[in-house]
Amino acid sequence: MSTEPSETSVSPPMRTATSRRTFIATTSAVGGVVAAGGLASGSALFGAQPAAAAETPPSSGVTLSVNGRRHTLTVDNRTSLLDLLREHLGLTGSKKGCDAGACGACTVLVDGRRVNSCLTLAVRLDGAEVTTIEGLADGDELHPLQQAFIDQDALQCGYCTPGQIMSGVGCIQERHTGSEEEIREWMSGNICRCGCYVKIVRAVEQATGRK
The missing domain is CATH 1.10.150.120 ([2Fe-2S]-binding domain)
Structure with a gap:
């Protein structure tokens, strides 16, 4: 009897014949499913926000005299005197330059005193006398x-x-x-x-x- 070791025949691993076109189609389909899932979850997430976004910002009434004319308005508490003049009263002579109080383009007089209207909250001027370039x-x-x-x-x-x-x-x-x-x-x-x-x-x- 021969003592030489016998050779074992090992079959090569089977190779999956996946074409490039099939690969692209498969990954595209999977990506679409993931994206759809993300959009669905995102929609659910954003769906809870309109109620918060729809909340009315706090506002207050203010009465002030501008160039000798009395005005009573209700404005967002964050409204600057400059925006009140330009957007609510149509007095666009006062200019919005830096909007940070550094250029002076928005200067008006409040009770005879110079102020940067872009930094002055309108709701703090109840009863004030304001003079602009138009006045x-x-x-x-x-x-x-x-x-x-x-x-x-x-x-x-x-x-x-x-x-x-x-x-x-x-x-x-x-x-x-x-x-x-x-x-x-x-x-x-x-x-x-x-x-x-x-x-x-x-x-x-x-x-x-x-x-």
């Missing part, structure tokens, strides 16, 4: 500072001009016009990207009778 002229007669801006050509693009004029009026009322340097200091919160600062100072000086 400076007396009929067809311009305010002295408005006329001075024209005479001194103290504007270029004009976007910052309403805020510059309102700030200048406040500066004059506050008696901060003793010198060119003092005017520059107290008008420094108003930015003119066109660089008309020299003429703006001259306009304020003219309106105070210093020029």
